[in-house]
Amino acid sequence: MRELSLHILDVMMNSVEAGATHIELRIEERSSDDTLAITLQDNGRGMSQEQLSRISDPFFTTRTTRHIGLGIPLFQAAAERCGGQLVITSQPGKGTQLRATFQHSHIDRAPLGDITSTVLSIILTDSCDLSYTHTVDGAEFAFSTLEIHAELGDVPFSHPSVRAWLRQFIQDGEASLQ
């Protein structure tokens, strides 16, 4: 895909569909070892060893609406093309962790892209909490929807003012890393 945020969105949708109530998304950009690492951890239903062994096979999918699942194979291909790898660990009933690494400066490494919209899409499904951390060398932007919920009390994320505030908050946080 043309930007990594779309791969991240795809994986987070997998987590939501696996019944996750909490997703942790960590993006680390390090010039010291020229690495971009994306880690996603969820507390969804997890996968058996058999399912896990087939996850990179585009002809394996647990979706019922179609017979080809390209999300993970494409993400893996993108990482491997950029001198990195994609590793998934999972246990039934415990959740799944995905870690994709890229050589940060690789010419074929897609830009992170519109991570704000990706993160907002998941937050606004209101189906799970999100812990988000993005570090660029020494700088960090982090937030937790649990903490924001606590501040808002009864006001839902779907309220237009909250939605607008959230978008600006995430955009400003991301901009502070540049």
Added chain:
Amino acid sequence: MTLDEIAQKLSLVNRTSIGIQGREVTGGYTGDLLSCVMAGAQENSIWITIQAHPNIVAVASLLGLSGVVVAEGIDIPQETIAKAEEHSVPLLSAQETSFTVSGRLFQMGVSGTGRTNQ
């Protein structure tokens, strides 16, 4: 064939303020993997791609390409346009797919890679 002639015949829109009159186009390359473009595209070629991030300007500038066509109506971010202005790389928008743009260019006689005897 020149870039302005191509732009006119294919209804391409120049997204930069860089003049394209008289820019000679001697070949073409179509592809979205920048490493492949680096290896395969020749100087004074036109490059057709769906990539629109600033790195396309770096590649076009390094290779001395006549210009870059971003196909499929893909929006070109301001950051990429600014980079293109800075490095004098014309960025042209096409509504058609890479396949169609390439095919029409080929029909117009813009064929080959720009290498001699090919």
